[in-house]
Amino acid sequence: MRIYISADMEGITGLVDADDVQPGGRDYERGRLMMAEDVNAAVRGALAAGATDVVVNDAHGPMRNLVPQTLHPEARLIRGKPKHMGMLEGLTPEHDAMICVGYHSRAGTLGVLSHSFMGHEIEDIWLDGMPVGEIGLTHATAAVLGVPMVALTGDDSACAETSAWDGSVTTVAVKSAHDRFAAELRPAAEARRAIEKAVTASLSDTPQTPRRAATSGSAILRVRWQSASVASTLLGIPSVTSVDSRTVQTEGQLPTLYRLFGVWMRVAASLTGQAPYC
Structure with missing residues (x-):
């Protein structure tokens, strides 16, 4: 079983502010370690479910946030930019399932560090008339490739957005948004256990066709x-x-x-x- 992990940063356990997720921020180095721990929990969950190949795409900002030495030794890392497919670099129809770690809700929502791809430069995105952010556009693109998104981690707002888009996706809320830069944090050890358990469970059965599987049309x-x-x-x-x-x-x-x-x-x-x- 080949598993693809797309790892963003805003929805990582314990992170709530730009200083946590931007290079040069006073807490960025800590944020990088927190990101690695969430990703590693997902990797462990995938391996426990029988994954034989796990690739992780560093999908946040400069896409050099994950320090290779901190990543699970059985996972391969796609790092750096430019990437033609950005947050989905390396995803192919040969992957059996996709897991999104550390994702956030779209622009205009009251989620932690909410935005759509470019801070406040992008105000709204629609795909076939439906409002989307990174979650929806990522899900739809993977679906066309025949790869189901089976699990996603982030704050409660990101999880709600995911469930509204495709209720079959398993979600793990690692924090509850109080505002755009404030949240009630789930204890880190508890959050990582929940991520690992959820990923294993989501992969234990043969992944189902995504509810919003797109056609080959325009x-x-x-x-x-x-x-x-x-x-x-x-x-x-x-x-x-x-x-x-x-x-x-x-x-x-x-x-x-x-x-x-x-x-x-x-x-x-x-x-x-x-x-x-x-």
Whole structure:
């Protein structure tokens, strides 16, 4: 059984603030260790369920957050950037299941460090008319590849967003949001035991086809930016059309559409340079 783990950082046990998850932050080094412990709990759970191959993609920010020496010795690590598929780099149809560790809720929700991919630069994203953030877009792309998301860890807001998108996904809330930069924290040892147990349970049976399994047909991706300048610039890319002064859309097939969205974000980053959690 081949298992793919996408590891973000905002939804990691004990982390609540930009200083916890951004390089140079006063608690970032501690945050990196906390991230490794949550990921290792998921790896242990996968191995206990019979996984014979586990790959971890460091999917947060610079994508160099996990220190290789702190990762479980039986897991392989995809580290660094640029990555054409970003948070899903290395995911293929040969994987039997995907696990998301440390994920957060989408922009506009009252979740810990909530945003959609780019801090407040992205205000809203829709996939075929449905609001999505990182959770929904990741799930939909993996589904097209035939890989079910079977488990996700994060705060209670991220877990609720996941359950609303696909109720078959096992979720583990490692903290309860009180506001965007405040939460009630689950004790670390307890949270890691829960992650390990949940991952094992989610993989113990043959993974089911995702409830929102997408077809091979086209999907429509729409993004509303904080800056009209970003939207205007993106119109120079073939197939991108304007919805209004700050909103653009395009139509295509996942996962190609997911990769194209990564290009949009690189364009936006070159124009704005804003900190993620303003």
